[in-house]
Amino acid sequence: QITLKESGPTLVKPTQTLTLTCTFSGFSLSTTGVGVGWIRQPPGKALEWLALIYYNDDKRYSPSLKSRLTITKDTSNNQVVLTMTNMDPVDTATYYCAQRLQPLLYPAFDNWGQGTLVTVSS
Protein backbone atom coordinates (compact mmCIF):
# COMPACT_ATOMS: atom_id res chain seq x y z
CA GLN A 1 0.00 0.00 0.00
CA ILE A 2 1.33 3.40 -1.03
CA THR A 3 0.90 6.34 1.33
CA LEU A 4 2.21 9.88 1.35
CA LYS A 5 1.90 12.44 4.11
CA GLU A 6 2.86 16.10 4.18
CA SER A 7 4.19 17.79 7.29
CA GLY A 8 5.39 21.24 8.19
CA PRO A 9 4.27 24.50 9.75
CA THR A 10 0.65 25.54 9.49
CA LEU A 11 1.48 29.24 9.86
CA VAL A 12 4.42 31.20 8.49
CA LYS A 13 5.10 34.91 8.45
CA PRO A 14 5.61 36.95 5.29
CA THR A 15 9.21 36.84 4.01
CA GLN A 16 9.94 33.62 5.90
CA THR A 17 11.03 30.38 4.27
CA LEU A 18 8.62 27.46 4.22
CA THR A 19 9.95 23.92 4.56
CA LEU A 20 7.58 21.03 3.89
CA THR A 21 8.35 17.35 4.18
CA CYS A 22 6.63 14.53 2.32
CA THR A 23 7.08 11.18 4.04
CA PHE A 24 6.03 8.21 1.97
CA SER A 25 5.83 4.43 2.14
CA GLY A 26 5.14 1.61 -0.25
CA PHE A 27 7.72 2.65 -2.82
CA SER A 28 11.32 3.85 -3.02
CA LEU A 29 12.73 6.93 -4.69
CA SER A 30 15.82 4.94 -5.55
CA THR A 31 13.77 2.74 -7.90
CA THR A 32 14.04 3.52 -11.60
CA GLY A 33 11.01 5.37 -12.91
CA VAL A 34 9.79 6.86 -9.64
CA GLY A 35 9.01 10.54 -9.17
CA VAL A 36 7.44 12.64 -6.41
CA GLY A 37 5.97 16.08 -6.91
CA TRP A 38 4.41 18.98 -5.04
CA ILE A 39 1.15 20.65 -6.00
CA ARG A 40 -0.68 23.41 -4.13
CA GLN A 41 -4.23 24.74 -4.04
CA PRO A 42 -5.23 28.14 -2.61
CA PRO A 43 -8.57 28.07 -0.81
CA GLY A 44 -11.38 27.80 -3.34
CA LYS A 45 -9.01 27.90 -6.29
CA ALA A 46 -7.43 25.54 -8.79
CA LEU A 47 -4.46 23.22 -8.48
CA GLU A 48 -0.98 24.59 -9.20
CA TRP A 49 1.99 22.36 -10.10
CA LEU A 50 5.12 23.34 -8.16
CA ALA A 51 8.02 20.93 -8.44
CA LEU A 52 9.02 17.35 -9.17
CA ILE A 53 12.02 15.18 -8.30
CA TYR A 54 12.92 11.91 -9.97
CA TYR A 55 14.65 8.75 -8.80
CA ASN A 56 17.87 9.88 -10.53
CA ASP A 57 17.77 13.28 -8.75
CA ASP A 58 16.64 15.18 -11.84
CA LYS A 59 14.39 18.06 -10.83
CA ARG A 60 11.77 20.23 -12.48
CA TYR A 61 10.26 23.47 -11.22
CA SER A 62 7.33 25.68 -12.10
CA PRO A 63 8.83 28.44 -14.28
CA SER A 64 6.94 31.14 -12.38
CA LEU A 65 8.20 29.97 -8.97
CA LYS A 66 11.56 28.49 -9.88
CA SER A 67 13.62 31.17 -8.16
CA ARG A 68 11.89 30.47 -4.84
CA LEU A 69 11.68 26.67 -4.83
CA THR A 70 14.08 23.89 -3.94
CA ILE A 71 13.15 20.21 -3.96
CA THR A 72 15.37 17.50 -2.49
CA LYS A 73 15.07 13.85 -1.58
CA ASP A 74 16.25 11.72 1.32
CA THR A 75 16.07 8.22 -0.09
CA SER A 76 17.10 6.44 3.07
CA ASN A 77 14.26 8.03 5.04
CA ASN A 78 11.69 7.95 2.21
CA GLN A 79 11.22 11.72 2.25
CA VAL A 80 11.01 14.58 -0.19
CA VAL A 81 11.50 18.13 1.05
CA LEU A 82 10.23 21.31 -0.58
CA THR A 83 11.48 24.72 0.45
CA MET A 84 9.86 27.95 -0.68
CA THR A 85 11.52 31.25 0.14
CA ASN A 86 10.09 34.71 0.67
CA MET A 87 6.59 33.57 1.56
CA ASP A 88 3.69 35.94 0.89
CA PRO A 89 0.01 35.84 1.87
CA VAL A 90 -0.83 34.78 -1.71
CA ASP A 91 1.09 31.57 -0.99
CA THR A 92 -1.60 30.54 1.47
CA ALA A 93 -2.74 27.16 0.20
CA THR A 94 -3.08 23.47 0.81
CA TYR A 95 0.17 21.85 -0.26
CA TYR A 96 0.05 18.29 -1.57
CA CYS A 97 2.77 15.82 -2.38
CA ALA A 98 2.03 13.08 -4.89
CA GLN A 99 3.69 10.15 -6.61
CA ARG A 100 4.08 10.25 -10.35
CA LEU A 101 2.33 7.57 -12.34
CA GLN A 102 4.64 4.97 -13.79
CA PRO A 103 5.93 4.75 -16.46
CA LEU A 104 7.17 8.34 -16.43
CA LEU A 105 5.92 8.73 -20.00
CA TYR A 106 2.60 9.76 -18.44
CA PRO A 107 3.03 12.93 -16.33
CA ALA A 108 0.08 12.28 -14.02
CA PHE A 109 -0.02 11.78 -10.27
CA ASP A 110 -1.77 8.64 -9.12
CA ASN A 111 -1.11 8.65 -5.38
CA TRP A 112 -1.61 11.78 -3.29
CA GLY A 113 -1.08 12.83 0.28
CA GLN A 114 -3.93 14.32 2.27
CA GLY A 115 -2.48 17.81 1.97
CA THR A 116 -1.41 20.35 4.55
CA LEU A 117 -2.82 23.85 4.84
CA VAL A 118 -0.20 26.57 5.14
CA THR A 119 -1.33 30.06 6.05
CA VAL A 120 0.94 33.05 5.48
CA SER A 121 0.13 35.87 7.86
CA SER A 122 1.88 38.23 10.22
Next chain:
Amino acid sequence: EIVLTQSPGTLSLSPGERATLSCRASQSISSSYLAWYQQKPGQAPRLLIYAASSRATGIPDRFSGSGSGTDFTLTISRLEPEDFAVYYCQQDSTFGPGTKVDI
Protein backbone atom coordinates in the same frame (compact mmCIF):
# COMPACT_ATOMS: atom_id res chain seq x y z
CA GLU B 1 3.84 27.91 -21.63
CA ILE B 2 0.74 25.91 -22.48
CA VAL B 3 -2.53 27.19 -21.01
CA LEU B 4 -5.49 24.89 -20.39
CA THR B 5 -9.06 26.15 -20.57
CA GLN B 6 -11.93 24.11 -19.18
CA SER B 7 -15.58 24.52 -20.03
CA PRO B 8 -18.14 24.95 -18.78
CA GLY B 9 -17.15 26.43 -15.45
CA THR B 10 -20.13 24.79 -13.82
CA LEU B 11 -22.31 21.96 -15.11
CA SER B 12 -25.67 21.48 -13.42
CA LEU B 13 -27.07 18.02 -14.00
CA SER B 14 -29.10 15.30 -12.31
CA PRO B 15 -28.13 11.74 -11.35
CA GLY B 16 -28.40 9.44 -14.34
CA GLU B 17 -27.60 12.17 -16.84
CA ARG B 18 -24.55 12.29 -19.09
CA ALA B 19 -21.81 14.82 -18.35
CA THR B 20 -19.44 16.13 -21.01
CA LEU B 21 -16.49 18.23 -19.82
CA SER B 22 -14.10 20.00 -22.15
CA CYS B 23 -10.40 20.81 -21.80
CA ARG B 24 -8.73 22.90 -24.48
CA ALA B 25 -4.98 23.51 -24.75
CA SER B 26 -3.50 26.73 -26.12
CA GLN B 27 -1.36 24.67 -28.49
CA SER B 28 -1.28 21.08 -29.66
CA ILE B 29 -0.11 18.62 -27.01
CA SER B 30 0.73 14.95 -26.91
CA SER B 31 -2.22 12.84 -25.80
CA SER B 32 0.19 11.01 -23.49
CA TYR B 33 0.42 14.16 -21.41
CA LEU B 34 -3.30 14.76 -20.74
CA ALA B 35 -4.84 13.61 -17.47
CA TRP B 36 -8.13 14.17 -15.64
CA TYR B 37 -8.72 14.32 -11.88
CA GLN B 38 -11.77 14.41 -9.64
CA GLN B 39 -11.72 16.39 -6.41
CA LYS B 40 -14.36 16.43 -3.71
CA PRO B 41 -14.49 19.05 -0.92
CA GLY B 42 -11.80 18.54 1.69
CA GLN B 43 -10.15 15.73 -0.27
CA ALA B 44 -7.05 15.35 -2.39
CA PRO B 45 -7.52 15.00 -6.13
CA ARG B 46 -8.04 11.49 -7.52
CA LEU B 47 -6.60 10.45 -10.86
CA LEU B 48 -9.34 9.33 -13.24
CA ILE B 49 -7.80 9.30 -16.71
CA TYR B 50 -4.24 9.46 -18.00
CA ALA B 51 -2.89 9.55 -21.54
CA ALA B 52 -6.18 11.18 -22.57
CA SER B 53 -8.19 7.95 -22.59
CA SER B 54 -6.72 5.37 -20.18
CA ARG B 55 -8.64 4.83 -16.96
CA ALA B 56 -6.59 4.76 -13.79
CA THR B 57 -6.72 1.76 -11.49
CA GLY B 58 -10.13 1.24 -9.91
CA ILE B 59 -11.94 3.92 -11.93
CA PRO B 60 -15.46 2.86 -13.04
CA ASP B 61 -16.05 2.50 -16.76
CA ARG B 62 -18.70 5.22 -16.74
CA PHE B 63 -15.71 7.60 -16.88
CA SER B 64 -14.10 7.92 -20.29
CA GLY B 65 -11.66 10.29 -21.91
CA SER B 66 -11.07 11.22 -25.52
CA GLY B 67 -9.49 13.81 -27.73
CA SER B 68 -6.24 14.81 -29.35
CA GLY B 69 -4.29 17.87 -30.39
CA THR B 70 -5.84 20.77 -28.51
CA ASP B 71 -9.29 19.43 -27.62
CA PHE B 72 -9.97 16.80 -24.99
CA THR B 73 -13.15 15.55 -23.35
CA LEU B 74 -14.06 13.77 -20.15
CA THR B 75 -17.40 11.99 -20.32
CA ILE B 76 -19.35 10.55 -17.42
CA SER B 77 -21.95 8.34 -19.04
CA ARG B 78 -24.48 8.22 -16.19
CA LEU B 79 -23.91 10.43 -13.20
CA GLU B 80 -23.93 8.77 -9.81
CA PRO B 81 -24.50 10.84 -6.65
CA GLU B 82 -20.82 10.47 -5.74
CA ASP B 83 -19.71 11.99 -9.07
CA PHE B 84 -20.73 15.52 -8.13
CA ALA B 85 -17.34 17.18 -7.68
CA VAL B 86 -14.79 19.41 -9.37
CA TYR B 87 -12.85 18.00 -12.31
CA TYR B 88 -9.42 19.19 -13.43
CA CYS B 89 -7.44 18.43 -16.54
CA GLN B 90 -3.64 18.44 -16.45
CA GLN B 91 -1.03 18.70 -19.15
CA ASP B 92 2.40 17.92 -17.75
CA SER B 93 3.14 20.84 -15.38
CA THR B 94 -0.12 22.75 -15.99
CA PHE B 95 -3.58 22.28 -14.52
CA GLY B 96 -6.79 23.67 -15.90
CA PRO B 97 -9.11 25.90 -13.84
CA GLY B 98 -11.60 23.11 -13.22
CA THR B 99 -15.23 22.30 -13.98
CA LYS B 100 -17.69 21.92 -11.13
CA VAL B 101 -20.38 19.31 -11.67
CA ASP B 102 -23.26 19.93 -9.35
CA ILE B 103 -26.87 19.02 -8.96
